[in-house]
Amino acid sequence: MTTTRRYRLGVMLGDGIGPEIVPASVRVVDAALAAAGADAVDWQELPLGAAAIEEHGSAIPAATMSALAELDGWLLGPHDSAAYPEPFRSQLNPSGAIRKHFDLYANIRPARGFEGGKAIAPDTDLVVVRENTEGFYADRNTYAGTGEFMPSPDVAVAMGIFTRPAVERIARAAFELAQRRRKKVTIVHKANVLQLSSGLFKRVCLEVAEGYPDVEVDDFHIDAMTVHLLRRASSFDVVVAENMFGDILSDMAGELAGSLGIAPSINASDDRCMAQAAHGSAPDIAGKDLANPVAMILSSGMLLDWLGTRHGDERALDAAARVEEGVRAAVRGGVCTRDLGGTASTDEFTAAVVERVTPG
Structure with a gap:
């Protein structure tokens, strides 16, 4: 019997290009779930990274860790812990702290070539x-x-x-x-x-x-x-x-x-999962609408697949497949960011993926 549920997912923007590629992933996930006939996600944004240090005095505030325990899964943007002031720079970085706290023992990293990419x-x-x-x-x-x-x-x-x-x-x-x-x-x-x-x-x-x-x-x-x-x-x-x-x-x-810019991953235990791109925070292009969101978007799709598999949710599995095919269709059609040889901005690429996951 197929079950359908409304998921509660955490959003941690992170540093550098994180505030650009994580919201892009949220847009694609929302579009894919809608196209699959699934319930919308209840998103909860949580502080993490340099901004959290400034506001809360910690790169991973205790309130964030407590909130994560109540959610179905999380999206984690890249972080630039090497640039944090001491003592935060020498501490376990935010993603490592989350993985250790929740015993996310499996790091799943697919690598699949892109038609139209630079593999x-x-x-x-x-x-x-x-x-x-x-x-x-x-x-x-x-x-x-x-x-x-x-x-x-x-x-x-x-x-x-x-x-x-x-x-x-x-x-x-x-x-x-x-x-x-x-x-x-x-x-x-x-x-x-x-x-x-x-x-x-x-x-x-x-x-x-x-x-x-x-x-x-x-x-x-x-x-x-x-x-x-x-x-x-x-x-x-x-x-x-x-x-x-x-x-x-x-x-x-x-x-x-293709590149680490398109390399997705999840970190999972038996009952929790975090989507996290394999690449870094790319502070040199942060805020310029140049970042490649492929890895983060695909990681979010992997989270949907994990949720669908765990809960027997065919609509979540459908949405996960739509996310991956939407990204691949965009790149195959020549829409990609500069690092992949294209001219699209972060926002333009995201819009192209959203268009392709949504039935015409």
Whole structure:
């Protein structure tokens, strides 16, 4: 039985181009849901980033974190935490703080070439499923502290943490996704050198694979995987990796598919999801109506797909498909921003996508 519901979604504009590309995404989501016959979204804008520091004394105010817990999902704009004043610059950045607080363990990053775009490998169509809470990223793998320490001025140590429960759940996420796609999972690791830590990642992923006999499985060392990805990106479907390896591979795959400017992502747990473009805040073009909103719009579409899948909501799934096809139809038709070789402004591109998701 299909359920339809009215979603309550958070909006955090962020810094730089965020106040341009996030509202653009809201416009497209609203149009796609209307075209699919779904209820409108109740949007709730929440403070985050440099503006929140000025007004609330925190880049991620406690009130924002509390409000997020009451919502169905969130849109997060890019942030420029490197430009924050101290002590905020040295703290866990806003997106990292949200991911850690809500245990958003799965970072899902698709890379699919655009017809009419500037892809190096236009036949790329894969998804990197990146474990988001452990691995070698020190700010995410400890309950308290940063995971890094210096016993002397000349020695720095960072912890890499791998646990069976964390590997099991990211592996399940990868295999569940593969069943909706082309039924193939590639496990990326470095078990030949990191036999205990990366070895555990590989072994547990292979154990989880036994529960999905219809999914083809292979595995590669991270260094070999970069070469295979460059040579034959089109042969990969779902790629699962620990935090750092997944970060590197997803950026690489995004560039093969066109650029990081078109690279979407979601960060999800079993019951919460945040849409977040993979790129940065681009402060040099902020406020000039030049920003490419593709990645943020597609990330918002991924959020609709996640909501539709979780709640059995066919209209949300329809709207998600409309978002992606609307973006692709606009680029295919020659409407794109300057970074993709076009002349459209942010607003003009958004209007073109809205036109294409709405039945004529």
